[in-house]
Amino acid sequence: MIESNQLLFFFSALGAFNGFILSIYFAINAKKKSFTNYFLSLLLLVLSIRILKSVFFFFNPHLSNIFIQIGLSACVLIGPFLFLYLKSYQKEEKLNWKKHVIPYFVAITILGYFYPYVEHRAIWSTRIVCVIYTQWFIYIILSLKYLRPVFRKIKEKESLKRLEVWFLGIYFGVAFIWLAYVMTPYTSYIVGALSFTFILYLIIVLLIFKTNSESTFFNEKEKYKNKEIDKETLSNIDQKLSVIIEKELFLNPNFSLEEAAKELKVTKHILSQYVNEVLGKSFSSLIKEYRIEKAKKLLESHNNYTIENLGYDSGFNSKSAFFTAFKKTTGLTPAEYQKNCLK
Known part of the structure; x- marks a missing residue:
């Protein structure tokens, strides 16, 4: 029994740990930096914080309340960072990222200050969490707009670019994690963390697939560089x-x-x-x-x-x-x- 719990802890925490590592990598060591990379980095960061909170709370219910509050608060930015990451590839649209990040960050900070989790656990566990997951879901729906060209290609049976496959992986990964958390009353609280580990490793496979000799960090390389047509x-x-x-x-x-x-x-x-x-x-x-x-x-x-x-x-x-x-x-x-x- 102890060994099975240890394995469960290992696999559920593995995703969060690797999420932090990838977040740092995307932000610092990208071969070709662009603003889009930072949205991806921040998306993985807030997901990892939320997952880590789930893991430690599941195995240690007496976890510090402030850590639980930070983990739940991180959820407020998951949806906006997903939305901004996909939107950042639409050149014809203005990004205007501040209105999607700052209001939520300020609101959850003020809420946490005046209604800390330690003193208002019942409110956080019901009303606040419900609002957070609803906001997350709304951004998942809004993000669909930027995948319409990909879905159109699939419908018309056109081949997808590697970057488009990557977008689908990120989008459905975040949507699946949201669903896993929403369904925890009917499954188990640790399902969300295990889902993140599973999805993250699928994303890593996509990363390896994308970063071959013909592409740079999530940006299509000049495909025919040094191969000019006479x-x-x-x-x-x-x-x-x-x-x-x-x-x-x-x-x-x-x-x-x-x-x-x-x-x-x-x-x-x-x-x-x-x-x-x-x-x-x-x-x-x-x-x-x-x-x-x-x-x-x-x-x-x-x-x-x-x-x-x-x-x-x-x-x-x-x-x-x-x-x-x-x-x-x-x-x-x-x-x-x-x-x-x-x-």
């Missing part, structure tokens, strides 16, 4: 790329980079590099643009197309994928676009 090849691709449009190869919903490379008689790697570096977009985005242009022409010349048929005739494999891509590219729905053309 001028002759550039000119050759420039001339041949129009073949995809002329033959309307993009109308095949499964048209791939490999098929395009074979048609243009270049390697898949060279074509990918050309599209990324010269055209400044991904291959899937390029093909999507061709399909939207085809759809626009059909709308301009015909007025009896249904959205579903229009999407399929333009090379999309679903109505929703077509509608979303068209609206994103033109700022109009297909019906609105056609109405404008007929004016």
Whole structure:
């Protein structure tokens, strides 16, 4: 029995300990520092504090009340740091991190001063904890906004970048830990800590996967650095790329980079590099643009197309994928676009 408790303590505390180590690493030893790294560091820090409090409280119920208060207070910043970490990769949006951190930090500090856990344990254990977990959940919901492009890619069966896989791991990891704590009345108080250890090691696997020779610290490296395309090849691709449009190869919903490379008689790697570096977009985005242009022409010349048929005739494999891509590219729905053309 003693040995099983020791193992339980070891595995539940392991996550918190490694969380602190990773938090320090992300903040100090990142190969390529950016503000986003600090949000990730702080997210892991507050998670680790919350987990450590759970571990020691489970094995030592007489733990100092001030430590319990610090552990619960840390939860107030988990949601905001998750939200800010994901938002920080959206270049078009202002970060404005102060309004998501300072008010909560000040509020929980004042609350802890006037209503310390040692004297108001019942209030903390019921009302305050309920408010904290609700605020955490609200930020989990708000954070979904920044994963919509990833979910859209999954829906359209497009391949995900490693950074996008990482975002999903972080998001669902935090959401699962929140769920583990909410469900403790029906399971065990230590489940949250064990969940963190399990999830953290999954994240470490992702970290190892990401930090190979082709990427820096959670930022996509210049993929083709020191591998410039010679001028002759550039000119050759420039001339041949129009073949995809002329033959309307993009109308095949499964048209791939490999098929395009074979048609243009270049390697898949060279074509990918050309599209990324010269055209400044991904291959899937390029093909999507061709399909939207085809759809626009059909709308301009015909007025009896249904959205579903229009999407399929333009090379999309679903109505929703077509509608979303068209609206994103033109700022109009297909019906609105056609109405404008007929004016």
